[in-house]
Amino acid sequence: KAGVTQTPRYLIKTRGQQVTLSCSPISGHRSVSWYQQTPGQGLQFLFEYFSETQRNKGNFPGRFSGRQFSNSRSEMNVSTLELGDSALYLCASSLADPSRETQYFGPGTRLLVL
Amino acid sequence: GESVGLHLPTLSVQEGDNSIINCAYSNSASDYFIWYKQESGKGPQFIIDIRSNMDKRQGQRVTVLLNKTVKHLSLQIAATQPGDSAVYFCAEIPGSGNTGKLIFGQGTTLQVKP
Numbered sequence: 311k312a313g314v315t316q317t318p319r320y321l322i323k324t325r326g327q328q329v330t331l332s333c334s335p336i337s338g339h340r341s342v343s344w345y346q347q348t349p350g351q352g353l354q355f356l357f358e359y360f361s362e363t364q365r366n367k368g369n370f371p372g373r374f375s376g377r378q379f380s381n382s383r384s385e386m387n388v389s390t391l392e393l394g395d396s397a398l399y400l401c402a403s404s405l406a407d408p409s410r411e412t413q414y415f416g417p418g419t420r421l422l423v424l
Numbered sequence: 425g426e427s428v429g430l431h432l433p434t435l436s437v438q439e440g441d442n443s444i445i446n447c448a449y450s451n452s453a454s455d456y457f458i459w460y461k462q463e464s465g466k467g468p469q470f471i472i473d474i475r476s477n478m479d480k481r482q483g484q485r486v487t488v489l490l491n492k493t494v495k496h497l498s499l500q501i502a503a504t505q506p507g508d509s510a511v512y513f514c515a516e517i518p519g520s521g522n523t524g525k526l527i528f529g530q531g532t533t534l535q536v537k538p
Binding site: 314343345352353354355358366368400402408409410412413414415416417418 | 456458460465466467468469470473513515517525526527528529530531
């Protein structure tokens, strides 16, 4: 069974631009969570989607948004990029309830904002 | 507040020795804990998990111990190998109503000396 896949793997943007990252969960998994990883803040929860609905959200500004499609694939969008948005963005999937099931992570998308 | 911390940022061990990585958590309502391993350039990889109704769980060469009295979690790796070199994160689910929200510690870098 294929793991969680994320595209693109690397991205360079400039301040003020917007970016869209994509995540395909493990087949059969319907919950998708997103995390931001930086050296200073570590791994921080962004949001979680299930059945095309956002169920939980972390403490990030409204510039960070996401969505989930009927096939459980998910995208996250960051608008008006800032230098501090440079990070590794990780997607994780689980069957349905990540509070009770293992979350499996993808390789991440490394975003550099110049 | 919510936080999961690790006692040491770096642990250096000799190949073949046992490794013990420690983690303290602050939310007594957390009932699910996970250890992840992250190698350079990759996403976190699930190692082992434990629920609050257990105090010990064993996997292949790994054991997780949970002490709810002092809110402490540890990961023991037997016969540490060079391939175990990575950053290890403990994570908790901070209780009901926080679907998908893993709270991660800062990570411990395990260095295995040949």
